Amino acid sequence: MAEQVLMLALSPTMEVGTIVKWHKKEGDTVAQSDVICEVETDKATMEYESVNEGTLLKILVPEGGQAKIGDPIAVVGESGEDISSLVEAAEQKAESAAAAAGAKPPATEPPADVKPSMAEPAKAAEREEKPAVTGAKPPAAPQPADGIPALAGGLKASPLARKMAGEQGINLRTLRGSGPGGRIVKRDIEKALRQVASYGAAAAVGVTGPAIAGTPAVAGPTASGRDEQIPVSGKRKIIAQRLSESMYSAPHYYLRIDVDAGPMMTARSRLNARLPREAGGKVSPNAFLIKFVAESLKNYPSVNASWQGDTILQFGKIDVALAVAQEDGLITPVVRDCGSKGIVQIDRELKILIDKALTNKLAPEEYSGATFTVSSLGPSGILEFTAIINPPGSAILAVGRIHKVPVVEDDGSIGVRSQMMLTLSCDHRVIDGAVGAAFLSDLKAMIEYPIDHLY
């Protein structure tokens, strides 16, 4: 059966695409993954790979023409099929799209055999019989508040794929289905997830490479000196989409506190000196921080929660993620149930997860579903920064560099302290300022006087 070829979202922010060039002409055979045309998006010119198989029966949007996401641009089927109703429906949809976009219809004449439908009474009568298929004006697709178009008829996804996408916050429109007729199936979601770098500690983007070293790798910003369009990887798209969603939907506010990291670092030195060498290396400061965070979350469980629209989900476990920079993005491996684990165990699990993160071997369940996230740019020399919340959690802790500062002690003398700036980003829908402040103060006390918490 003939099917419409729809304009896909070839960039996460694209709403309208322009056909730059058709690689196939009417009558050509089209196989799955064949590049049928090039589409200029708001960002770049992308190759459009077919998800349909058959013969290209009709090009609906000529070169230079525009189509909104979800609008038909061509019809693929078996040669000789009657596709008049598909063409007609597409034509009307295109008109409404053009009107909606405020754009002029393409200057190119429509193909000769596509006649204005009103000129043919027989077809008009048929339209009345089947308003759902060829109604004069298709009903507008419901438009959720986040501006992402609701799933229209053109999008096919298995129930499992829809569920996974919902859980992971993936916009199905940004994916290309590998199933029959372009159906998005489990493996497509898994592929997208593999490409995901966690968006949690967005502030860490770009920490690697020349910016830190201080010496640019090349003489100019680009080798040629000209602007370059860099295609966006699937992973980068998902980072971009999910970060934007978090930043624009969760009202962020930031709390900053200075912490004396001395006791923690002393405790760490003592622990590392005592640990047998074969025990798996030195325990990292991150393991201490994650443990302290978990203990503070026990005191303030309302921070260990998620905004769910109608309800607030308070998590039963404390699953803390740590943002890890990768060459092409970043990812947030999760240490599960930190509330019931000791510092050494957290450290061992963390080391395994970081190893996997750096070699791109994390499974989706190892980097998703964190209830709280820690992002540390201390090793990169950053004194303090703010991070974007990593859903489904409602708070993220940005950890700065431990550095020595002069302080006035209680007796008036001047001393030296190892200071660390902590910045907590909170989702105000879930965590009010007073609660966020109390949590952060508790965390500070936990780090500075850990023994107090054993009383």
Add this chain to the structure above:
Amino acid sequence: MPVIAFRQALKDAMDEEMARDENVILIGEEVAQYNGAYKVSQGLLDKYGPERVIDTPITEEGFTGVGIGAALVGLRPIVEWMTLNFSAQAFDQVLNNAAKMQHMSGGQLRVPVVFRGPNGPAEFLSSQHSQSFQAFYSHIPGIKVVAPSTPYDAKGMLKSAIRDDNPVVFLESELMYAWKGEVPEEEYLVPLGKAEIRRAGEEVTLISFSKPMQMVLEAAQALEKEGYSAEVIDLRSLRPLDEQAVYESVRKSNRCVVIDNDWPVAGFASYLGWLISRNCFDSLDAPVELVTMEDVPTPYNHAMELAMQPSVEKVMNAAKRVMYVTQ
């Protein structure tokens, strides 16, 4: 552990239950003097005598009714149908008497009868003698329907069926009678209503029962060679049905093929496919596939007879379809 044939396992089950309970009797065409049309009741006449192992005329409606009546007054009859095809003659007895008496008597009457015999196509028997009855009998509330695939289950489930206070339709297969398997010497029972995972796997769940099980296991092995991991579930019992075992597997694998050597329309596989679609909807990555007989009477021509039934190749293809493997 001794390895014995399916027919021997059935005989041993009847033998043990007849020795255990004098109310257990066997009745049917050629069950006594001829030792069973398929030699399933070998030696039982000699051991228990003509009062408990009873040859009947070729009158399915009559002797099925006698079995039901005997059950109503306290015996535990095993009614052997020479094949399920002939049980069509006795369908009214099963549908309106066996399945309804407990209900219509407000629970005062029980019908502890077992109807057993070979079901489904054998070979070269043409359309009238090659039919599958699982859908007909599973359709009826008030009876249990079971269909083991191994000698071990055949023995353990037949013993459970004989002891069950409900009418039980016990489905066998002519071609399975010679199948061999390990059966322990000590007594055991296999409960009715529990499925068995025959093979653990990850990527697709293959569900079947009775004779097709061997073919399905073969398909799973062939899939493994090609790098796909299939879980194989033997339902063993259609009524009651172990839904949880099915759902747990499908929720894990996200894909499912039901194999039923019966017609597709209004068949047991169709019903199971709907149950899975409804209860595992959000876990499914592809529509549930069915591999059944073609929707035609079984041809006599052997090539066509085989072609209209499920095969290893058809099962593999269906599994690949739900896994979206390009073929």
